[in-house]
Amino acid sequence: MALKDTLKQKIEAHRPRTTRLTKEFGKVIIDQVTIDQCIGGARDIRSLVTDISYLDPQEGIRFRGKTIPETFEALPKAAGSAYPTVESFWYFLLTGDVPTQAQVDEVVAEWKTRQNVPSYVFDAIRALPRDSHPMVMLSVGIMAMQKDSKFAAFYNSGKFNKMVAWESVYEDASDIVARIPIVAAFIYNLKYKGDKQIAIDPKLDMGANFAHMIGQSDQYKDVARMYFILHSDHESGNVSAHTTHLVHSALSDPYYAYSAGLNGLAGPLHGLANQEVLGWIMEFQKKLNGAEPTKENVTKALWDTLNAGQVVPGYGHAVLRKTDPRYTAQREFCLNTPGLKDDPLFKLVAMIFETAPGVLTEHGKTKNPWPNVDAQSGVIQWYYGVKEWDFYTVLFGVGRALGCMANITWDRGLGYAIERPKSVTTDMLEKWAAEGGRKF
Known part of the structure; x- marks a missing residue:
C-alpha cells in the first residue's frame, strides 16, 4: 500500500x-502557568x-x-x-x-x-x-x-x-x-x-x-x-x-x-549553535598550544573559560538533564570510523566530554552539565572536509x-x-x- x-x-x-x-x-486541567513561565x-x-x-x-x-x-x-x-x-x-x-x-x-x-x-x-x-x-x-x-x-x-x-x-x-x-x-x-x-x-x-x-x-x-x-x-x-x-x-x-x-x-x-540560540561550538573548540585547541588533550590541561582550560565569564558552548539543554542521545549517536559513529576516532579535533571533543560535566557541576551554574547535539556535529563535518561553518x-x-x-x-x-x-x-x-x- x-x-x-x-x-x-x-x-x-x-x-x-x-x-x-x-x-x-x-475542560480537564493538565497544567498550571507561573509568572516566570x-x-x-x-x-x-x-x-x-x-x-x-x-x-x-x-x-x-x-x-x-x-x-x-x-x-x-x-x-x-x-x-x-x-x-x-x-x-x-x-x-x-x-x-x-x-x-x-x-x-x-x-x-x-x-x-x-x-x-x-x-x-x-x-x-x-x-x-x-x-x-x-x-x-x-x-x-x-x-x-x-x-x-x-x-x-x-x-x-x-x-x-x-x-x-x-x-x-x-x-x-x-x-x-x-x-x-x-x-x-x-x-x-x-x-x-x-x-x-x-x-x-x-x-x-x-x-x-x-x-x-x-x-x-x-x-x-x-x-x-x-x-x-x-x-x-x-x-x-x-x-x-x-x-x-x-x-x-x-x-x-x-x-x-x-x-x-x-x-x-x-x-x-x-537554536540551529546556529553548531557553528558557534566548532569555533569555540578551534579556539580551545589553540589554548593547548599543540599539546595532547589530557584531563589536566582540558580542566584548566575549562576553568579559565568559566572564570572569564564565558559559557561552555554545546553543554546544557533547555529540557534534557542527561547526555543528549544525538550526541551519543554521533560519538559512536566517530569511535567506529577508522581515522576519525584518531582525529585531533575529535580527541579534544572526547576529552572535553570526559571532563566538562565534572567542571560544570562543580561550577554550579548549569542545570544540565552534559553535552547536546551541537557539541559533536561540527567536528564530523570538519573531518570530512565540509569546513564552511x-x-x-x-x-x-x-x-x-x-x-x-x-x-x-x-x-x-x-x-x-x-x-x-x-x-x-x-x-x-x-x-x-x-x-x-x-x-x-
Missing part, C-alpha cells in the same frame, strides 16, 4: 480520539500536541515511541550501510510503522519524481548577493517554490474541504523534503565551489545523493543519513518546529510555514524539514485550530503577584 493511502487510514482512525478529547474532556518564554507549559516525537528530560528524544538506537535498529538499512535511508525514516515519522523494504523502495521512487527543482528557484538564489548567508539562500529557495503549492491551489479553488486538506499538505510536504537537499547542495556549490554544480544521481537515495552532489566520498553518505535523521525533530516546542506549526495554523501553505521555521532555526545550519535545516513537514501534515489531518495564546500585561502580573495568584 502506498504511503499516502496508509497515512489516510492512520489519520481517519486518529480523528475520533482528538474529537472525543475536545468534546468530553476539554509567562515571562520566560512559556518554558515547560504543556500546550502543544504531537505524536511524531517526544523529548523526555532523562531519556532524550523518542521518534514515534522509539529511542534513537531503537530507531536505527528497526528501520531498513541502505544498501551496504549500517544506517537506514532518510526515506524509510520519513515513512516511519508519518505513520508510526516500521516500513518494509518494498515500502521504502516506493518512497525512494516517489521522491525521485518530486526532486526536480524548477530552474527559477536556482535563478532566485543566484540573484542574491554571493556573500548572503546560506540560510538566507535556503529560505529564499523554499519561498521561490511556493507558487506551485498544491495546498494553496486547493484553498483558492473554491472547493476547500478541511477534512481532506491534509492531502494537499502531504503533497507540498513531500515535495519539500524531496527537494530541500537538492537546493542545499546547489547553495553549497554556489557559495563554496565556484558554482560548479553536480547533477543528481537517480540511482541514489536522498542522503547518498546529497553526499554525491556536494562532491563527498562514499563514507559521507552515512554521515548525511545519520545527520538528517538525528536533526529531524525534537518535539513541537523548539523554535523551528513551533514556528512552522504556528504559521501553518493560519492555513499558510507549507512553503510559507517552513521558510518561517528556517528563519527561526538560523538564530544563534555557516553551512552547518543549512544541513540542520534539511533534516529538520522531515519533522516539521510530518507534523503539519498531521496538524491538518486532525484539523488543529489556529494558534492564538492569550496575552497579559505587566500590571496584571504585578497585581496577581501581590495577591498571591490570579483569582478565578
Whole structure:
C-alpha cells in the first residue's frame, strides 16, 4: 500500500480520539502557568500536541515511541550501510510503522519524481548577493517554490474541504523534503565551489545523493543519513518546529510555514549553535598550544573559560538533564570510523566530554552539565572536509524539514485550530503577584 493511502487510514482512525478529547474532556486541567513561565518564554507549559516525537528530560528524544538506537535498529538499512535511508525514516515519522523494504523502495521512487527543482528557484538564489548567508539562500529557495503549492491551489479553488486538506499538505510536504537537499547542495556549490554544480544521481537515495552532489566520498553518505535523521525533530516546542506549526495554523501553505521555521532555526540560540561550538573548540585547541588533550590541561582550560565569564558552548539543554542521545549517536559513529576516532579535533571533543560535566557541576551554574547535539556535529563535518561553518545550519535545516513537514501534515489531518495564546500585561502580573495568584 502506498504511503499516502496508509497515512489516510492512520489519520481517519486518529480523528475520533482528538474529537472525543475536545468534546468530553476539554475542560480537564493538565497544567498550571507561573509568572516566570509567562515571562520566560512559556518554558515547560504543556500546550502543544504531537505524536511524531517526544523529548523526555532523562531519556532524550523518542521518534514515534522509539529511542534513537531503537530507531536505527528497526528501520531498513541502505544498501551496504549500517544506517537506514532518510526515506524509510520519513515513512516511519508519518505513520508510526516500521516500513518494509518494498515500502521504502516506493518512497525512494516517489521522491525521485518530486526532486526536480524548477530552474527559477536556482535563478532566485543566484540573484542574491554571493556573500548572503546560506540560510538566507535556503529560505529564499523554499519561498521561490511556493507558487506551485498544491495546498494553496486547493484553498483558492473554491472547493476547500478541511477534512481532506491534509492531502494537499502531504503533497507540498513531500515535495519539500524531496527537494530541500537538492537546493542545499546547489547553495553549497554556489557559495563554496565556484558554482560548479553536480547533477543528481537517480540511482541514489536522498542522503547518498546529497553526499554525491556536494562532491563527498562514499563514507559521507552515512554521515548525511545519520545527520538528517538525528536533526529531524525534537518535539513541537523548539523554535523551528513551533514556528512552522504556528504559521501553518493560519492555513499558510507549507512553503510559507517552513521558510518561517528556517528563519527561526538560523538564530544563534537554536540551529546556529553548531557553528558557534566548532569555533569555540578551534579556539580551545589553540589554548593547548599543540599539546595532547589530557584531563589536566582540558580542566584548566575549562576553568579559565568559566572564570572569564564565558559559557561552555554545546553543554546544557533547555529540557534534557542527561547526555543528549544525538550526541551519543554521533560519538559512536566517530569511535567506529577508522581515522576519525584518531582525529585531533575529535580527541579534544572526547576529552572535553570526559571532563566538562565534572567542571560544570562543580561550577554550579548549569542545570544540565552534559553535552547536546551541537557539541559533536561540527567536528564530523570538519573531518570530512565540509569546513564552511555557516553551512552547518543549512544541513540542520534539511533534516529538520522531515519533522516539521510530518507534523503539519498531521496538524491538518486532525484539523488543529489556529494558534492564538492569550496575552497579559505587566500590571496584571504585578497585581496577581501581590495577591498571591490570579483569582478565578
